Amino acid sequence: MxxxxxxxxxxxxxxxxxxxxxxxxxxxxxxTQRVKELTMDKIQITEGALYPTLHALEAEGMxxxxxxxxxxxxxxxxxxxPAGKSRTKEKISEFADFVDTMIFxxxxxxxxx
Amino acid sequence: MYCITDEQIDFILSDIRRNGVETEDLQxxxxxxxxxxxxxxLEEGEDFGTFYQQTVRQFYKRDxxxxxxxxxxxxxxxxxxxxxxxxxTSGIFSAAAFILGSFFKVxxxxxxxxxxxxxxxxxxxxxxxxxxxxxxxxxxxxxDKLVFAxxxxxxxxxxxxxxxxxxxxxxxxxxxxxxxGVSMFAFIPAYFFTGIRRPETKSNTILTSxxxxxxxxxxxxxxxxxxxxxxxQIKTYTYVQNEQLLKTMxxxxxxxxxNSQNAKLVAAINKACEQVKSLVLENAMGVSSIPADIExxxxxIDDGPxxxxxxxxxxxxxxxxxxxxxxxxYNASNSDNNKLPVAHSIVNASPDKLPQYSSLSVLNSIxxxxxxxxxxxxxxxxxxx
Numbered sequence: 001m002x003x004x005x006x007x008x009x010x011x012x013x014x015x016x017x018x019x020x021x022x023x024x025x026x027x028x029x030x031x032t033q034r035v036k037e038l039t040m041d042k043i044q045i046t047e048g049a050l051y052p053t054l055h056a057l058e059a060e061g062m063x064x065x066x067x068x069x070x071x072x073x074x075x076x077x078x079x080x081x082p083a084g085k086s087r088t089k090e091k092i093s094e095f096a097d098f099v100d101t102m103i104f105x106x107x108x109x110x111x112x113x
Numbered sequence: 114m115y116c117i118t119d120e121q122i123d124f125i126l127s128d129i130r131r132n133g134v135e136t137e138d139l140q141x142x143x144x145x146x147x148x149x150x151x152x153x154x155l156e157e158g159e160d161f162g163t164f165y166q167q168t169v170r171q172f173y174k175r176d177x178x179x180x181x182x183x184x185x186x187x188x189x190x191x192x193x194x195x196x197x198x199x200x201x202t203s204g205i206f207s208a209a210a211f212i213l214g215s216f217f218k219v220x221x222x223x224x225x226x227x228x229x230x231x232x233x234x235x236x237x238x239x240x241x242x243x244x245x246x247x248x249x250x251x252x253x254x255x256x257d258k259l260v261f262a263x264x265x266x267x268x269x270x271x272x273x274x275x276x277x278x279x280x281x282x283x284x285x286x287x288x289x290x291x292x293x294g295v296s297m298f299a300f301i302p303a304y305f306f307t308g309i310r311r312p313e314t315k316s317n318t319i320l321t322s323x324x325x326x327x328x329x330x331x332x333x334x335x336x337x338x339x340x341x342x343x344x345x346q347i348k349t350y351t352y353v354q355n356e357q358l359l360k361t362m363x364x365x366x367x368x369x370x371x372n373s374q375n376a377k378l379v380a381a382i383n384k385a386c387e388q389v390k391s392l393v394l395e396n397a398m399g400v401s402s403i404p405a406d407i408e409x410x411x412x413x414i415d416d417g418p419x420x421x422x423x424x425x426x427x428x429x430x431x432x433x434x435x436x437x438x439x440x441x442x443y444n445a446s447n448s449d450n451n452k453l454p455v456a457h458s459i460v461n462a463s464p465d466k467l468p469q470y471s472s473l474s475v476l477n478s479i480x481x482x483x484x485x486x487x488x489x490x491x492x493x494x495x496x497x498x
Contacts (some may be wrong), residue, residue, distance in 0.1 A: 027147035028142050046182045047172040051142050056187035072122045073148055074141045 003043055012045065014055050014095050017062070017080070017088040025079040027067070028054065054078060062087050115155040117148050125165065133178030136185075143172075143180070146327045193250060197491040200243040205345035207235035221468040223424050229279060237272035256307050260402050263300040270295055289336045296329045348473050349414045353403055355480045362487045378443040379486050382453075385436035392429050397472035416473045430464050440482075455483050 008015075019031055026034070032045045057063045062084035067074045080088065102108075126144050134140050147168060155164050173179045214228030222319040249258055270292040277285035301322060308318030391401040397415045404410060421431035440460050444452045455461045459470065459478035 028143065029146045032146075039146065047143065047146060048174075051139055051146075051180055052187050054181040055136070055139065055184045056191060059188050059191050070145070072119050072311070073145050076138070076143045100190055 002041070005046065005049070005083040007033040008043060008045065011056065011095065012049055014088075015043075015052070015082060016053060017091055020063070020078060020080045021085065023090045027075050027077050034075065051073070057084070068072065114463065115152050115157065117151055121146065121151075121161060128165075128169075129409075132176060134181045136181060139181060184457075190370065193247065196243055196247055200240055202240045203235045207232040207240060210235065219370070221424065223421055226280065226421075228375065228379065230276065233272045233276045236398065237269040241268045241272075260300075260303050260307050260497055263295070263303050267292065267296045267300045286336060289332070290482055293329055293333045293336070296325070297333075299322060301325050301329065345413045348416055349407075349412075352414060352473055352476050353407060355477060356403060358427045359480050359483050359487070362484060366487045374446065378446065380488060381439040382443055383435070383483060385432065386483050388432045389429070390479055392432060392474055393419060393472050393475055394424055396422060414473055414476075416471045418468055419472060419475065421468060433464065433467065436460060436479075451489060453482060455482075458482055 015035060016031060019034060020026060023034070026049075028050060032047070032050060035043050035045050054063070058065060058078070062079045062081060064081045066077050066079075068077065122144065123148050123361060126140065129140050129143050131148075134143060147165070150168050151161070151164065155161065168336070169177065210228045210232035214225055214232055217225040217228060218224075242265065245261055248261045270288065274288040274292045276282075277288050298337045304325070305318060305322045309316045350491075394403070394414070396419060397417065398412055400412075404412065419429060421427060424430070437460055440453055440455060444455070453460075458481070460474050460482065462470065
């Protein structure tokens with residue numbers, strides 16, 4: 001099962017931040033591949049959602065970048081800035097809280113029992 | 114692994130550009146991404162062109178430009194919050210500066226001008242333009258944008274003309290007239306005809322328009338388009354002629370000092386008078402004495418308050434106290450008949466009330482005092498040479 005893009009949209013920032021927290025620096029393609037690999041293809045980040053998010057996070061000062069030339073093309077590596085590190089923690093705890101609330105709201109636990 | 118050629122890289126980059134991705138950073142990111150996919154997944158012998166089209170097709174729903182638009186949207190959204198924050202902070206600051214400045218003005222404390230200046234500048238050049246920008250960004254219709262632009266312009270003009278009026282700067286009447294004009298003939302009609310077309314805003318629009326017309330009318334009635342300059346001219350030339358009269362009287366004075374002691378005292382008063390007058394003139398006209406070509410230069414003396422030199426321990430207060438001391442000394446050593454009448458002149462004013470007097474009333478009062486000195490009775494009379 002592949003999750004719908006609406007579900008992923010709200011969590012994309014959190015996913016990207018967490019990945020960068022675990023891996024020192026990553027580039028766009030690497031991020032999509034890693035997510036695919038970790039979720040066993042259940043979450044596939046589209047390019048159309050990833051790059052706007054990366055640029056927005058960079059503009060907000062959450063990410064720092066470095067570029068590397070590979071032949072004729074340029075590869076941009078992203079890593080967390082100090083502000084990004086604290087934002088990651090906030091985002092993750094916010095999401096954990098959200099999950100708890102959703103479990104309660106949708107009555108998921110009782111159904112499973 | 115497929116090895117991508119330089120020509121293919123150029124092809125991809127130009128294709129991305131052609132499809133509406135304008136941000137350079139984004140172009141490079143997408144280029145690298147596509148190259149990675151091609152290198153990982155393109156089998157030997159497979160056609161590069163077809164594979165490329167298939168790959169890029171997965172990036173979007175309608176067209177590739179979506180990515181550019183989404184990026185711009187997220188970036189402006191971020192600016193949007195920063196702008197809103199700046200607007201609110203500077204709005205609070207300017208309101209505080211206004212209130213403090215007005216309070217200072219009532220109390221005649223120093224720093225009034227700076228506070229009001231700051232408040233007006235912030236409102237007209239930071240708060241109002243930012244408000245307009247934010248409204249435009251919120252994506253209103255063209256008509257609403259026009260109304261907002263005109264409203265902002267009116268607000269900025271209003272603030273600037275208030276500043277000019279408070280500071281007694283030249284050109285204030287012209288500014289007021291343009292403010293009233295823009296408001297009455299551009300902003301209010303635009304606002305009215307935009308709002309009245311929509312049923313849901315109709316009654317509000319009528320009420321607000323009536324209030325706006327009323328406020329603009331009140332402003333217009335306060336300008337006094339013609340009278341102001343004539344009034345200022347009469348006031349200025351009354352003083353200028355008083356001063357000329359004094360000079361003539363001083364030249365023609367024939368009385369001889371009754372005693373040399375009095376001559377010294379009178380000279381001291383005259384010196385103190387001239388010092389105070391030149392400081393007042395400098396504040397009100399920018400020059401320390403009346404220029405010889407005052408009529409052709411159209412200079413007017415601003416009949417505003419005396420200025421910061423006459424507050425607290427300013428230079429003006431010291432000079433003023435000098436004058437007071439000189440007059441007291443003279444009066445103490447002369448008989449009642451020959452004393453200078455100071456009861457209702459500026460000399461009798463208490464120093465802390467000085468900021469409340471206007472330039473011309475002080476100048477005229479001092480000049481009159483000097484005229485008394487020329488016209489003293491024989492036994493105290495002095496010729497000032």
